[in-house]
Structure formats: structure tokens, C-alpha cells
Amino acid sequence: MARDYHVDRVKSGIQGFDELIEGGFPRGTTVLVTGPTGSGKTTFGVQFVYKGVELYNEPGVIVTLEERAQDLRREMKAFGWDIEKYEEEGKLAIIDGVSSVVGLPSEEKFVLENNLNVGDFLRYLYRVVKAINAQRLLIDSIPSIAFRLKEEQNIRNVLLQLNTILLEMGVTSILTTEAPDLAHGKISRYGMEEYIARGVILFDFMERNVELKRYLLIRKMRETKHQMKKFPFEITEEGIVVYPSGEVY
Ligand SMILES: Nc1ncnc2c1ncn2[C@@H]1O[C@H](COP(=O)(O)OP(=O)(O)O)[C@@H](O)[C@H]1O
Numbered sequence: 001m002a003r004d005y006h007v008d009r010v011k012s013g014i015q016g017f018d019e020l021i022e023g024g025f026p027r028g029t030t031v032l033v034t035g036p037t038g039s040g041k042t043t044f045g046v047q048f049v050y051k052g053v054e055l056y057n058e059p060g061v062i063v064t065l066e067e068r069a070q071d072l073r074r075e076m077k078a079f080g081w082d083i084e085k086y087e088e089e090g091k092l093a094i095i096d097g098v099s100s101v102v103g104l105p106s107e108e109k110f111v112l113e114n115n116l117n118v119g120d121f122l123r124y125l126y127r128v129v130k131a132i133n134a135q136r137l138l139i140d141s142i143p144s145i146a147f148r149l150k151e152e153q154n155i156r157n158v159l160l161q162l163n164t165i166l167l168e169m170g171v172t173s174i175l176t177t178e179a180p181d182l183a184h185g186k187i188s189r190y191g192m193e194e195y196i197a198r199g200v201i202l203f204d205f206m207e208r209n210v211e212l213k214r215y216l217l218i219r220k221m222r223e224t225k226h227q228m229k230k231f232p233f234e235i236t237e238e239g240i241v242v243y244p245s246g247e248v249y
């Protein structure tokens with residue numbers, strides 16, 4: 001019997017991925033992408049925002065706290081993604097959260113000041129999201145924003161406030177975090193990011209014939225039927241490609 005309920009899906013723009021989650025992320029959801037360094041978290045998040053503009057005409061905001069905006073733009077050109085073009089068209093905005101920390105002047109349009117408190121950060125984020133009517137958001141990464149805020153000691157509170165404002169804005173968001181101790185079942189830096197997220201995707205490597213292969217696992221996705229299986233993916237010259245029928249042993 002057909003269910004009398006419909007979930008509006010946001011297509012990720014990541015090849016092979018949406019069929020793992022019934023066609024896309026539930027609109028307005030917050031998804032945590034967790035994994036070790038180099039596993040592809042930043043690429044995944046930027047691809048989600050960039051393809052949102054390119055394929056679905058949905059403006060997006062990228063908050064970058066680990067790489068300078070200019071480095072991100074340059075790196076993403078390798079995948080054929082011209083971020084600057086969409087910035088000029090007012091469809092994509094990068095918030096530079098790096099320059100002020102390292103004490104460099106920034107020529108960016110959107111810059112996070114140093115020594116912010118969580119309220120200032122969230123108000124700024126809100127303003128930029130509204131300014132371009134963003135539907136998609138990437139915050140890369142949660143540990144880096146937490147370090148920057150005065151309230152790092154109260155990370156739970158920060159996450160709860162962030163979650164509330166994300167839901168309020170209605171944007172579909174990707175938050176990245178690191179998993180320092182994945183082998184022992186710890187999937188996030190603070191052990192609590194996963195509680196505010198309505199979805200959790202885990203990225204990792206696996207050794208196969210003396211080579212490291214990337215895979216992802218969807219640990220949680222509310223309102224979505226998904227398998228709990230490790231799916232291989234690659235970072236190609238067009239960005240991330242997931243293999244939904246591939247096997248990982
Ligand atoms: N142009 C490219 N083509 C293929 N792979 C790339 C390219 N650029 C980066 N990579 C791969 O992506 C990795 C970085 O991915 P990234 O998304 O920054 O990971 P994370 O954010 O999880 O640290 C690099 O270590 C490299 O293996």
C-alpha cells in the first residue's frame with residue numbers, strides 16, 4: 001500500500017550516491033560526514049554545493065575553516081569546477097574562516113572575524129545564507145569551528161544552537177568532522193556530533209592488494225531506507241564517483 005507521505009529529496013550531484021538514499025537527502029536535513037584526513041570529506045561537501053548550483057540552480061554557502069578560500073577554489077578547478085564564476089553570479093558564497101586565525105589579511109567578501117562567540121558566528125552565517133537565498137550549506141569542519149569559538153568547552157551547546165539555526169533556515173547541510181578513533185567505534189571528534197545530525201556518512205580506507213581503497217558507509221539517514229553496507233568510491237578528475245553495485249571486502 002502506498003504510504004500517504006512524501007519526502008522531498010535533494011539530489012546530491014554526486015555520481016552513484018543518490019540511489020543509496022532513495023534519490024537524495026531529505027530536504028532541510030543535516031548530514032555529518034566523518035572520516036580520516038584525505039578520505040574525501042571536503043571534496044564531497046564542495047561537490048554537493050557546487051553541483052547544487054550547476055545542476056539544480058540551488059544557491060549554496062561554503063564555510064571553510066581548514067583551507068583558505070583561494071586554495072579551495074584552486075584545488076576544485078582540478079575537477080573542472082569554477083567556483084568563482086558562481087560567486088560572481090551570486091549563487092555561491094564562500095565564508096573564509098581561516099585568514100583571521102592565521103593573522104593574514106583577507107580579500108574575501110565574507111570573512112569570519114577572530115575570537116567569535118557562537119552567537120556572532122551563527123548570526124553571520126544566517127546573514128550570508130539569506131543574502132544569496134542558499135538552499136545548501138557546507139561547514140568544513142566542526143572541530144575547526146569549535147576551536148575558534150570561545151565556547152569550545154561547551155561544544156554540546158554550540159552544536160545544539162547550530163542545529164537549531166540550520167533547521168530554522170531550512171538549508172540542507174553537510175557538516176564534516178574527523179574520526180580520530182574509528183577502529184574503536186568512535187565516529188566523531190567529540191562523540192556527539194552524530195546526535196545532532198539527522199544523517200551520518202562515514203568515509204574510510206580499506207587495504208586491498210597493498211593498495212588503499214576508499215569506501216563509504218551510511219550509518220544513519222532519517223526518513224530513508226538505506227543499506228548498511230560499505231560502498232566503494234573514487235575521487236576522479238570529475239570529483240567523487242560512488243559505485244552502488246561495487247563490493248568491498
Ligand atoms: N584532482 C584530483 N584527482 C584525484 N584525486 C584527487 C584530486 N585532488 C585530490 N585528490 C584526492 O583527494 C584527497 C583529498 O581529499 P579531501 O576531500 O581534501 O579529504 P578530507 O577533506 O577528508 O581530508 C587527496 O589526498 C587525493 O587523494
Ligand SMILES: [Mg+2]
Pocket residue numbers: 041042043066140
Ligand atoms: Mg578536508
